[in-house]
Amino acid sequence: ETGVTQSPTHLIKTRGQQVTLRCSSQSGHNTVSWYQQALGQGPQFIFQYYREEENGRGNFPPRFSGLQFPNYSSELNVNALELDDSALYLCASSLATGSYNEQFFGPGTRLTVL
Amino acid sequence: GNSVTQMEGPVTLSEEAFLTINCTYTATGYPSLFWYVQYPGEGLQLLLKATKADDKGSNKGFEATYRKETTSFHLEKGSVQVSDSAVYFCALSERDDKIIFGKGTRLHILP
Numbered sequence: 001e002t003g004v005t006q007s008p009t010h011l012i013k014t015r016g017q018q019v020t021l022r023c024s025s026q027s028g029h030n031t032v033s034w035y036q037q038a039l040g041q042g043p044q045f046i047f048q049y050y051r052e053e054e055n056g057r058g059n060f061p062p063r064f065s066g067l068q069f070p071n072y073s074s075e076l077n078v079n080a081l082e083l084d085d086s087a088l089y090l091c092a093s094s095l096a097t098g099s100y101n102e103q104f105f106g107p108g109t110r111l112t113v114l
Numbered sequence: 115g116n117s118v119t120q121m122e123g124p125v126t127l128s129e130e131a132f133l134t135i136n137c138t139y140t141a142t143g144y145p146s147l148f149w150y151v152q153y154p155g156e157g158l159q160l161l162l163k164a165t166k167a168d169d170k171g172s173n174k175g176f177e178a179t180y181r182k183e184t185t186s187f188h189l190e191k192g193s194v195q196v197s198d199s200a201v202y203f204c205a206l207s208e209r210d211d212k213i214i215f216g217k218g219t220r221l222h223i224l225p
Binding site for chain 1: 156158
């Protein structure tokens with residue numbers, strides 16, 4: 001059984017650019033959540049997708065957007081990058097929604113904005 | 115709003131020492147509580163969880179008890195090993211699925 005995978009591993013962008021991060025969920029999981037982990041901080045919830053629809057959003061501006069595809073893989077898009085967007089971006093998948101369903105995390109994508 | 119506060123690190127202990135990492139939470143309802151661990155170069159892994167008051171979660175020798183009266187979920191281990199060196203995150207989740215994490219506690223175990 002393949003776990004959650006994310007690509008790319010590392011990424012360097014400049015301020016104002018746009019970026020797309022990708023996540024493949026664990027087999028059989030239909031729910032994907034995205035988190036931002038700044039250096040020395042805990043992860044912060046960005047949003048969740050369930051069966052291709054957004055199912056909850058944290059306190060992030062609209063320039064953070066996402067997609068979920070029919071195979072339940074997901075993308076996180078960030079427009080107009082700012083220096084503070086530099087962070088580790090984590091994707092997590094789960095069997096379904098609901099806090100009783102364990103979220104399995106990928107290794108993350110390290111984004112650096114210069 | 116909901117939040118999690120955990121003791122700041124780094125925490126440095128000798129092998130076989132007793133470990134406690136304190137965690138308290140604020141929540142409007144009845145959350146599930148978690149401890150996650152992040153080993154160097156690896157993704158976040160669920161270490162243990164408890165879903166209701168007085169539940170004890172346990173895994174790999176680690177334990178934590180859901181204390182509603184003190185809104186706490188302290189992580190303990192009786193005898194730590196060098197391989198336990200990692201960053202530990204206390205977290206909570208309510209019905210909306212969003213996991214709220216503490217800032218993390220870095221643990222160093224010396225041989």
